[in-house]
Amino acid sequence: xTTLSTTRVLKVLALFLFVVALALPLSMSSPTKxxxxxxxxxxxxxxxxxxQNAVAAAVxxxxxxxxxAKTDDLFNNFGARGTPIDECVADAVPPTARGNGRFExxxxxFEEEETVADGLGPTYNDVGCVTCHQAVDTGAFGQQMExxxxxxxxxxxxxxxxxxxxxxxxxxxxxxxxITTGETVRSFRLVLSALGDGFVECIANQTLQDNVAxxxxxxxxxxxxxxxxxxxxTLRIGRxxxxxQHASLLSFSGDAYLNEMGITxxxxxxxxxxxxxxxxxxxxxxxxxxxxVIDVTFPSPFDPVQDPEDDGGDVIAFTDxxxxxxxxxxxxxxxxxxxxxxxxxxxxxxxxxxxxxFTTAPAGTLINGGAFTVPAALGxxxxxxxxxxxxxxxxxxxxxxxxxxQSTANQxxxxxxxxxxxxxxxxxxxxxxxISEAIQRHAGQATAARNAFNALTASQRSDLLFFxxxx
Amino acid sequence: xxxxxxxxxxKDLTNSSKALLIVLVTSTTLSCFGCASKPSELGSKSxxxxxxxxxxxxxxxxxxxxxxxxxxxxxxxxDNALIAQDYKPSFVVGDFNxxxxxxxxxxLKVAQGKTSQMNQQFPPWILKDPxxxxxxxxxxxxxxxxxxxxxxxHGYGSEGWRDPQATQxxxxxxxxxxxxxxxxxAEVIAANQGKKIPQLRGDLISEVLKGKTGYLYYAVSxxxxxxxSTFNGEPMVRPVHGVDVRN
Numbered sequence: 001x002t003t004l005s006t007t008r009v010l011k012v013l014a015l016f017l018f019v020v021a022l023a024l025p026l027s028m029s030s031p032t033k034x035x036x037x038x039x040x041x042x043x044x045x046x047x048x049x050x051x052q053n054a055v056a057a058a059v060x061x062x063x064x065x066x067x068x069a070k071t072d073d074l075f076n077n078f079g080a081r082g083t084p085i086d087e088c089v090a091d092a093v094p095p096t097a098r099g100n101g102r103f104e105x106x107x108x109x110f111e112e113e114e115t116v117a118d119g120l121g122p123t124y125n126d127v128g129c130v131t132c133h134q135a136v137d138t139g140a141f142g143q144q145m146e147x148x149x150x151x152x153x154x155x156x157x158x159x160x161x162x163x164x165x166x167x168x169x170x171x172x173x174x175x176x177x178x179i180t181t182g183e184t185v186r187s188f189r190l191v192l193s194a195l196g197d198g199f200v201e202c203i204a205n206q207t208l209q210d211n212v213a214x215x216x217x218x219x220x221x222x223x224x225x226x227x228x229x230x231x232x233x234t235l236r237i238g239r240x241x242x243x244x245q246h247a248s249l250l251s252f253s254g255d256a257y258l259n260e261m262g263i264t265x266x267x268x269x270x271x272x273x274x275x276x277x278x279x280x281x282x283x284x285x286x287x288x289x290x291x292x293v294i295d296v297t298f299p300s301p302f303d304p305v306q307d308p309e310d311d312g313g314d315v316i317a318f319t320d321x322x323x324x325x326x327x328x329x330x331x332x333x334x335x336x337x338x339x340x341x342x343x344x345x346x347x348x349x350x351x352x353x354x355x356x357x358f359t360t361a362p363a364g365t366l367i368n369g370g371a372f373t374v375p376a377a378l379g380x381x382x383x384x385x386x387x388x389x390x391x392x393x394x395x396x397x398x399x400x401x402x403x404x405x406q407s408t409a410n411q412x413x414x415x416x417x418x419x420x421x422x423x424x425x426x427x428x429x430x431x432x433x434x435i436s437e438a439i440q441r442h443a444g445q446a447t448a449a450r451n452a453f454n455a456l457t458a459s460q461r462s463d464l465l466f467f468x469x470x471x
Numbered sequence: 472x473x474x475x476x477x478x479x480x481x482k483d484l485t486n487s488s489k490a491l492l493i494v495l496v497t498s499t500t501l502s503c504f505g506c507a508s509k510p511s512e513l514g515s516k517s518x519x520x521x522x523x524x525x526x527x528x529x530x531x532x533x534x535x536x537x538x539x540x541x542x543x544x545x546x547x548x549x550d551n552a553l554i555a556q557d558y559k560p561s562f563v564v565g566d567f568n569x570x571x572x573x574x575x576x577x578x579l580k581v582a583q584g585k586t587s588q589m590n591q592q593f594p595p596w597i598l599k600d601p602x603x604x605x606x607x608x609x610x611x612x613x614x615x616x617x618x619x620x621x622x623x624x625h626g627y628g629s630e631g632w633r634d635p636q637a638t639q640x641x642x643x644x645x646x647x648x649x650x651x652x653x654x655x656x657a658e659v660i661a662a663n664q665g666k667k668i669p670q671l672r673g674d675l676i677s678e679v680l681k682g683k684t685g686y687l688y689y690a691v692s693x694x695x696x697x698x699x700s701t702f703n704g705e706p707m708v709r710p711v712h713g714v715d716v717r718n
Contacts, residue, residue, distance in 0.1 A: 431692035436593040454595035
């Protein structure tokens with residue numbers, strides 16, 4: 001009897017020790033480390049089998065633009081080119097499905113400014129795609145900042161009531177958004193370039209996964225798995241946006257049309273809806289006003305346009321314009337100092353995250369959850385984005401959580417450096433105004449690379465900076 | 472007695488149960504050791520507050536820390552800057568950038584004849600003036616002869632500013648006042664109830680600067696000055712839609 005009782009005690013003790021053994025490691029956070037790659041990999045979707053419909057073709061360099069607005073060299077041969085639109089002669093015609101429109105029509109629609117009659121607002125950030133994506137050429141950079149806010153409940157990020165995106169503008173002073181002092185997590189994010197993003201869209205999931213898997217554990221990035229709105233929210237590896245929050249250009253465009261311009265459309269993904277949801281494209285973002293959160297959706301007094309405000313044509317035009325742009329090309333000619341700095345980029349470890357080369361999936365590959373087939377103009381192309389499209393903790397994290405979980409609050413996507421010579425505000429917050437200082441702001445997973453940069457001679461540091469400014 | 476009964480009970484266990492018990496005890500022990508090797512929480516997180524050091528003190532621990540700070544300064548500045556020994560204290564420790572790794576803020580003097588090195592084109596530190604907002608095209612800040620500067624060396628990992636990899640440094644002009652102390656975020660908030668407070672990420676550096684008591688705090692890309700008597704919003708430029716907005 002005593003033995004039995006003692007055995008029970010031991011069993012209870014064993015159970016207790018087991019629980020303690022499990023709980024202790026979980027309760028200990030390592031504050032400056034990146035997230036567990038294992039957990040991340042487990043939630044990665046398997047893309048529609050690459051290669052199933054693939055067409056064998058030689059791998060070639062992607063076409064590039066010289067990043068000069070005076071040169072007419074944006075089109076990469078995806079779809080038909082068409083002719084520049086003259087409004088006095090004919091209106092631009094939007095596509096009805098991806099790839100069946102004309103580049104010049106899509107570009108014209110990308111450059112249009114929206115009005116209240118088009119559905120602009122009630123809350124919005126700007127009046128057109130090109131107002132943010134314009135420098136040096138249509139589709140490229142802008143100095144605009146997107147404002148996001150929320151607060152912490154314990155260690156959990158909570159969106160600002162009415163949504164974490166705080167719009168800069170409104171069509172009515174009563175709906176201009178304000179945050180309370182309680183929304184203590186605030187972030188400004190700089191506009192990214194969309195040039196060459198069609199190639200980025202055509203990088204297969206596995207290619208991105210293999211690249212991250214090859215990174216040393218100390219700098220390994222976190223890939224996101226995000227819904228493709230046009231594929232019934234099938235998950236795909238994210239690559240667009242500072243949090244890698246979009247995987248397809250159509251999802252990105254639909255989101256931006258609603259969230260940046262206030263124009264509802266079936267691809268806007270509001271509330272996690274896919275484009276096939278019966279009520280897709282029928283909700284405006286609520287306005288977070290000083291008086292509280294206001295529903296501004298039609299037929300509210302703030303929104304005179306019935307939803308969806310776009311039938312999808314504009315969104316597909318934006319998408320295909322971006323998909324048909326060439327990749328940012330290098331400075332030409334490349335200065336001797338930049339040539340000298342080229343190998344230093346790898347030597348100090350920058351290339352560990354700022355991945356130099358990717359090859360897109362073969363033409364014919366089904367991507368985006370089966371919603372898009374890689375066209376010949378974008379397939380089997382070598383690109384040089386200088387990003388791994390993964391999230392990292394480099395000490396500059398903004399604390400904002402989007403659709404990759406709480407663990408990514410202080411992680412930011414590796415900034416693609418292609419075309420960086422065309423801008424003069426750096427890092428995700430645009431608060432650094434020279435490359436040297438941007439490098440010094442790198443900490444966390446980028447600490448070793450920063451220290452290796454600092455260990456270079458002064459002339460080597462200069463050469464490496466010239467190399468970066470030649471991208 | 473208890474031990475004996477446990478041993479007796481252990482004898483009665485099956486071999487598999489014994490193996491399970493051994494695994495569990497081992498894993499628990501390892502977890503505890505793992506716990507001990509994790510980064511220790513900073514004083515501010517455990518309620519102890521940031522550490523303040525006085526180089527003038529004669530204790531062995533204090534002397535050791537001075538040498539450690541000197542080593543950290545050499546790591547970043549080589550022989551181009553020295554700890555300003557006339558400042559008491561000349562350094563304070565806290566988690567100023569809020570990454571849970573201890574940082575050190577140290578008052579420096581430019582070393583004799585090293586002004587040009589302190590103004591090198593691509594320095595391994597970030598030179599800032601909390602009272603000047605950087606904008607593209609602005610003439611670069613410069614360090615002058617005999618200038619007193621405040622260097623904040625950010626920590627790396629559990630060893631913080633002592634870690635050989637801890638080199639990220641903000642070098643601040645016009646930021647060395649009197650009565651330099653480290654203060655936790657909670658202390659500053661409590662001391663300034665009813666007043667506007669900037670978005671704080673970590674500990675702050677309290678000091679008397681230009682005759683006013685205020686705080687230096689980490690503002691993501693720089694360190695800013697918080698004067699509770701005059702603060703009316705973040706003193707930073709936020710370029711929104713082409714307009715520099717001061718809020």
